[in-house]
Amino acid sequence: SHQGAFGFANGVEWFASEKIDVHGAASLNWGAQPNQVDLIRRLTVLLKTHPAFFNQSRLELIHRGDGNVLALMRQHAPTGRRLIILVNLDVDRPGRVFWDQVRAGINDGPCWDLITEKNIRLNRKEGLAACSLEPGQVICLSDNKADLELCAHSRSEFVTMPQQILNQRLRAKVLDVYGF
Numbered sequence: 001s002h003q004g005a006f007g008f009a010n011g012v013e014w015f016a017s018e019k020i021d022v023h024g025a026a027s028l029n030w031g032a033q034p035n036q037v038d039l040i041r042r043l044t045v046l047l048k049t050h051p052a053f054f055n056q057s058r059l060e061l062i063h064r065g066d067g068n069v070l071a072l073m074r075q076h077a078p079t080g081r082r083l084i085i086l087v088n089l090d091v092d093r094p095g096r097v098f099w100d101q102v103r104a105g106i107n108d109g110p111c112w113d114l115i116t117e118k119n120i121r122l123n124r125k126e127g128l129a130a131c132s133l134e135p136g137q138v139i140c141l142s143d144n145k146a147d148l149e150l151c152a153h154s155r156s157e158f159v160t161m162p163q164q165i166l167n168q169r170l171r172a173k174v175l176d177v178y179g180f
Helices: 037-049 145-155 163-178
Strands: 057-061 069-076 082-088 095-100 111-113 123-125 128-133 138-142
Touching: 069 095, 082 095, 082 128, 111 145, 128 138
Parallel strands: none
Antiparallel strands: 057 069, 069 082, 082 138, 095 128, 111 138, 123 128
């Protein structure tokens, strides 16, 4: 590198008022509003605690129709727990995403966005579910209220590692001790 080691920007620069200048040590404007600390914390908790992000999960594109939108289902095979991820890939225009609600396993009850904790209103007609998305919006949709409570409960705790990973590491250590 020209003047020392290189660095990776990891998101703290998103709302900075200055260009990153590692060698000039420009301020990153910590604590300013808006910032994404709470959003990043919530995403971290969701990825570490919801079974749909654990191993043995499958990912399936389930959107119907065209447009610059996606509907993906993440389902954890052992538990059957699932999430529907809705994405508007267009950052300039709103979009509308459609998917087969029966195939996705979504019932006719309420659904929540686990990222914002908001109740999401779905339009349902003839077996299809639909949702309007703002430009660039991503929704992590669940029809299981326990998923919402899981994220809210875990948010107050310092989540270091999923129990599943800890158990795998303990099993590996036991095998190591016995020399297998």
